[in-house]
Amino acid sequence: MAESRDLQSLDDEFSPDRIYCANCIHCKLVKHAVGSASQYQLRVRCDAGKWKKKLGEEKIHKYFTVVRRTLDSCDTYVPMGDVELFMKELRKNLPIRDELYSI
């Protein structure tokens, strides 16, 4: 229990030296159809093609993990505004798990 709290607080820490993909214009929210396609889950992708699996295919992440997508640097990062404020608001509104939505 204490360990997960520690991990949570690490996630919540804001570092002005990091790049947060969530605040980049290339970080796109997409709907991923599930089952009969009347339901979906939220995913995020980098439309600059920077997120890749080992074999080169595109890597897509679960939306609720988007605050963890941070980098030391990125040559195609295009910030969408005040990153600290944006991340604070995002953390408040982000689902805490991989939710299933109905169309």
Ligand code: SF4
């Ligand atoms: S362009 Fe770089 S900073 Fe922007 S979403 Fe892709 S990997 Fe993240």
